[in-house]
Amino acid sequence: MNAWTGKVLRVNLTKGLVEVEKLNFDFAKNYIGGRGLGVRYFVNEVSPKVDPLSAENKLIFATGPLTGCMGASTGRYEVVTKSPLTGTIAGSNSGGHFGPELKYAGYDMVIFEGKSPKPVYLSIDDDKVELRSAEELWGKDVPTTTDTIVQATSPSAKVCCIGLAGEKMALLACIMNDKDRAAGRTGLGAVMGSKNLKAIAVHGTGNVIPADAKKALDVTIDVIGKLKAHPVGGTGLPTYGTNILVNIINESGGFPTRNFTDAQFATANKIGGESLADKQLVKKKSCFGCPISCGRVCKVTNEKYAGYGEGPEYESAWSFGGECGVDNLDAVVKANFICNENGLDTISIGSTIGCLMEMYEAGLVKKEDIGFEIGFGDEEAMVKLVSMAANLEGIGKLIAQGSYRLSEKFGDTSYSMSVKKLEMPAYDPRAIQGIGLNYATSNNGAAHVRGYTISPEVLGVPQKIDQFTTEAKEVWVKGFQDLTACIDSSGICLFTTFGLGAPEIADQLAANTGLDYTADSIVAIGERIHNLERLFNLKAGITPADDTLPKRMFELPVITGPAKGNTSKVKEMLPAYYKLRGWGNDGIPSKDKLKELELSEIKFL
């Protein structure tokens, strides 16, 4: 077997047992790895009705065949479980160096089941795998946990872990790896915390073996060349990081502002990548195997917000910036650092604070609920609220559960800018119609990284289409959702699509695995994965009525900028999308479609 290691670690936390088992190669071939493989295993082993925070839920860390290979951005892994935030199948993808190290240690996946009676962490040192006490680490933040575990294991160990929020099962808790990288969305950290699992440390000295060494080198040189030559993958992202998008999206009129009460932020320029490069940027940083290096190492010297770390990405610059009406970049960077250090989803935390600010201004939340006055544009309050969320103190405890629970507590969920209870990211669906359809239909709630139609709608990649119309948007959304599913499963980064397409991804897979993957076959696999997730969600109790957006997107037109007067047309686009997917009017995959995708035989528990 090439590219895959062929081994899976199964860790029973209840019994404290670790077993090595053979990778189900049939699953691997048909679902590739990462997200697809993780979901296939999950469906096989866990009931869709499972309580996400119970011992019966499982937590899967899955690499792809290309993870740890040479190629374009081969540092990715996916965490798969059932989300306590959304109640859907959940997956979040992360880069850094953790995934490849797991491969070099000899494993494609780690499956956690049960619940440990006491806090533990898993130490993997090639074939020496053991659960160790994490009682001394309990309550510690991400950098401290990481440094302590590296000291106790190997200086080369790569660590993923949760912070306090995860331990306390806060629904916006994420899983951090290599300190600054996050499997950020859908509350995976809470599942890890529910299992009393603080961290995983991995040190690997083994091999990942490509099927054809010459082809593997040739295809690498080809894909790096194509990425470097691309205006986004080769120039935009390396130069300013993802934060280059602030000005671009703001100018397009799709930059959600002050909890989506508008879609253009007058002083957006102050929080963009160009400003970051001028002031806080120390250096650029890549994940493993990545020629793009969109990561930003930053430092804030301003005493009030002093800190050192990575980011903010575009999403975080938006969530703590425009979404809260804040344009002080030092404060935004600080808020991002606090989330990274404590393991919180930056998108959802920022959006939840925006929601709180609006409810406060509307009089639904009182000063005594918070302890001090807040409002849009109040950067000090924003940073303070992030800090309170990180420490789960006062109102922070509620913020860390997300905007849906928070707004529910204060009596009106229409203030929550979320889909399936996951906060919408930094693209306004009233201004960019396709992304709205993707938010509404993505299998883990409002995720931009599950069908990034911003690429054609705003950036013009692979071609420019009109962001304001609904025309053919179902085609783009389906195409991007399916392609993304296969990218998330391969072990490479979604950003490589700024320069590469399905043929290049298939080339990398074929050279390294030796299997005859083609552009068509991998996109078909992506469609299979998307449909399997959909089936799981339907069994889990999610209904097609959940394929929608916050009411505001239909009722409150954009006030400022090119999208002025626009609302979302998701309801008009949805029937065409269902039809194209081969689903009935009820949004349920048809028998024929399931047969075509070889999903007819799937049994749910």
Next chain:
Amino acid sequence: MSKKKVLLLQPEKCVDCHNCQLACSLAHEGVFSPTKSCISVLASKLKFSVPLTCLQCKEPACATVCTTGALSKNQETGRVDYDKSKCIGCRLCVAACPFGNISYSTDAGKVYKCDTCDGDPSCAKVCPTGAISWVDENEETLERKKVISEKLLQAFGMEV
């Protein structure tokens, strides 16, 4: 006589992607494995990364201490050559290298040390930022000289 070429390492350009290590282990072992690579990338606490590999010293300490002649300076190519058949695995070379750029693997029964892929280094081909490049010997410091001269221009108040 052809110009001598050297591997130019520029830490200020390194983004910590480790592609060089994968290209190296692929070229020599046919596998992806950073620990079986002749090049390493060290990241400091300040997230500054430094690519390190054999510098092919003019008077190599490793070859000086090598009692069997497994390591020797090749005057023609400028490289420090390694002959596995002569190596007895004593690891004196590992102790002698002042930069830690040579390592010994008990499993493989040999040292890991850059051989510049026989004059066509794979690492330089996949480095996305030019932190590792294969250049003529006399150009080794050209890039940095340019940077300094640009700074001088700025000091004199002139546009670059």
